[in-house]
Amino acid sequence: MQPVVQQLGVIGCGLIGGSFALALKRAGMVRQVVGYSKSPTTTETARRLGVIDRVAESALLAVSGSDVVLVAVPVAATETTLKNIRELVSPDMLVMDVGSTKRDVVDTARRVLGEKIGSFVPAHPIAGKESAGVQHADGALYQGRQVILTPLPQTRASHVDRATLLWQAAGAVVQQMSADSHDAAFAAVSHLPHLLAFAYFSAIANQPAGPEFLSLAGPGFRDFTRIAASDPTIWRDILLANREEVLRQSQRFRYQLKLLETAMASGQSADLEELIRLPALARSQWQIGGAPVTTGHPGPAPQGGAATTGAAGSGTPPAGQTPSPGAPRPR
Amino acid sequence: MQPVVQQLGVIGCGLIGGSFALALKRAGMVRQVVGYSKSPTTTETARRLGVIDRVAESALLAVSGSDVVLVAVPVAATETTLKNIRELVSPDMLVMDVGSTKRDVVDTARRVLGEKIGSFVPAHPIAGKESAGVQHADGALYQGRQVILTPLPQTRASHVDRATLLWQAAGAVVQQMSADSHDAAFAAVSHLPHLLAFAYFSAIANQPAGPEFLSLAGPGFRDFTRIAASDPTIWRDILLANREEVLRQSQRFRYQLKLLETAMASGQSADLEELIRLPALARSQWQIGGAPVTTGHPGPAPQGGAATTGAAGSGTPPAGQTPSPGAPRPR
Incomplete structure (x- = not known):
């Protein structure tokens, strides 16, 4: 060399x-x-x-x-x-x-x-x-x-x-x-966000008042949807190539969304605040290329993309996300 | 005056x-x-x-x-x-x-x-x-x-x-x-993105490999999650105060996500590309305070979340996203 x-x-x-x-x-x-x-x-x-x-x-x-x-x-x-x-x-x-x-x-x-x-x-x-x-x-x-x-x-x-x-x-x-660890990680931090941004932008745009709504959107929307403008064929290929990991991560996401929606729908103010406080704190500590942030998750634990095991359908939380008694608790 | x-x-x-x-x-x-x-x-x-x-x-x-x-x-x-x-x-x-x-x-x-x-x-x-x-x-x-x-x-x-x-x-x-129109619009372009960002960040952070994943995240992740660092009590109140509209918009979002996931899971490359192409195009035309963008939405007509027509793989679209009669219409 x-x-x-x-x-x-x-x-x-x-x-x-x-x-x-x-x-x-x-x-x-x-x-x-x-x-x-x-x-x-x-x-x-x-x-x-x-x-x-x-x-x-x-x-x-x-x-x-x-x-x-x-x-x-x-x-x-x-x-x-x-x-x-x-x-x-x-x-x-x-x-x-x-x-x-x-x-x-x-x-x-x-x-x-x-x-x-x-x-x-x-x-x-x-x-x-x-x-x-x-x-x-x-x-x-x-x-x-x-x-x-x-x-x-x-x-x-x-x-x-x-x-x-x-x-x-x-x-x-x-x-x-390893290639497997790579794909698990990027399903989580890159591919899933793209999937969500595509879904979100479509959901907003494809309704009768979509254009008016979009004309009212501000800086938060701009940043949240920036990746929705990514190249369609490239992202089609990425999402297909890594679909198992992405779908696994999406299932985790949908589970968290469901928790938040449930707290909203039932007006459980304290639960809702707790569900927001954890990510808000962790996100405010995070920075690009920074040291791993404390996420409230106990310990470094066994790794590998698929922390969710045989996650099941909507309804039962995926194994590994089961809240312990009471509050939804990050593992 | x-x-x-x-x-x-x-x-x-x-x-x-x-x-x-x-x-x-x-x-x-x-x-x-x-x-x-x-x-x-x-x-x-x-x-x-x-x-x-x-x-x-x-x-x-x-x-x-x-x-x-x-x-x-x-x-x-x-x-x-x-x-x-x-x-x-x-x-x-x-x-x-x-x-x-x-x-x-x-x-x-x-x-x-x-x-x-x-x-x-x-x-x-x-x-x-x-x-x-x-x-x-x-x-x-x-x-x-x-x-x-x-x-x-x-x-x-x-x-x-x-x-x-x-x-x-x-x-x-x-x-x-009107206050109602305001709340419907901001449920779509502000409150729902916050909800999704909270759910997403929690889902990623609350898994064994979360900290490692987060240390690999790049600029797309940074922008997508920026609003997840918002004030928890303020957002608890906003999400509770406007929960009906936010939950309605979330339903639209989940429907679009399901379409994308179905196309991925079944390897329908053309469907997936189409589902990505529409938001990607619309987002790249959008800008803050700009004129309403064309969303690929067919006219002002009665419509529903799915610009891709009956692409729906699994199941029927949720009530309110069924094209035509009964679509939830921003008030």
Whole structure:
């Protein structure tokens, strides 16, 4: 492993891929960037903006001669892309993706790359912008952001080290976890909020007075619904790819919502206040990238996304959320 | 009615009341501000910061000699406050509140003020800040923000005019509607999002891996949950005061969530994309204070939550979301 990348191949020259190229350039960590995008206009823009140095005519040609390859395409296009480049993936080559779900990517990579899987380091940079597209690529996009790597047992350790080093050079804070843990965590903190924001916005907009209601909405609404403006096809794929975990988290959410609704409907003022006080306190202590907040939950406990076990239908609380006698109590 | 206020009495010298006083001072619209707060420290701070000119020892004394009175206390304290000041409310005096719910305030005011109700103009400024308290009072808080007035039939027209003029002087855009319409609208665009944010944050935090999950959350989560940090007692009161409308809106929301979940669970990619595309498009067209957005909703027609027609997988839509006859219609 050498620290400086001789040739970075970027497949998918959008905001994420383009920002990675710019960040490595800025850090002096790459000699040449070769880029390929499905749309020739995108690649040409990337070249014109100095995001890439040379346009490749195909994904395979972007891999040719590269020692590091970043596959920055929508998750649904990962399989095709890996098939297209498979032939030229070599043991010394580091190949990364940037997908928001990891279990599906790992499965796909295992299947498509076969014995070449050792080159693959699944990556998820937790970063983005309102506006997609290479014209918004930004060498500082990953500054202070987290990047999760979910290496497989077969992944070469030297590739994991190099991936870590490169994302750190891009300004990111890097950590490793299993693909399963990743998907469980992001179902909770990213995928479910998107699902809820889509559902909420539809519910408000799709009623006779929807337009009038929307014209009265303020800053709280604006922030709460910001993620509802996310790209529909990307989010369709994420929600499908991680549906089991997302549905599990949604069940937890619906259970909490039911508790609140019940307290409201029955006018149980003290219960309602308690149900609000806990999240209000925990949220006011939370900050991005901060230390784990105290949530009123006892201890660090056994982990893994599915804290809710066989959660059951509406009515019975999912195991693990059963309030102890009296007040609804976070486990 | 004279444009300039001879004496403004502010009962509850917090962020909202204090900012109103500062805004009128800045606009040269008030000669003197007299303030009362339950906590003497607050009133003293308000005086020291120049938010008020004189400290009153009671709510009644803040009303004495005032031609305009702003009751800026939590909604739950409105009744007591009105009782305390009732004696000195005169026909020429304009009395306003600032509560986030209006039907309950109107009912209370009608009951407590009796034949003096003509002086009362219920008001709801759509403004706020992360940080409450008079030390954050800001003369520009209402700049460009909306203020809703919900006058009663008995409210003197001259008081409504004066209230309008004063809030406009504070920089706000003023509109009138009935208390019922107000509560229906804000159940949809403000109260329900708070309820959902509380439920969501609790659901995520109250699981064994909650703290780890929270440490991985990014900007989307931050914005989506910002309102979950709101004041618990204030929101308990709002959610209770407007519970019928909020529960009605929540039902619409749960119906949309169910549609999304069903599409996910059954892997109906096209349905899922459609369910996401509509809100994503509508949200990206929406902006604060903007014109009503097109929601993909077919005309002004009788309708229901589901823009996607019979996409409903599981079960029938809840009453009130069935397209056409019987749809819950914001009053």
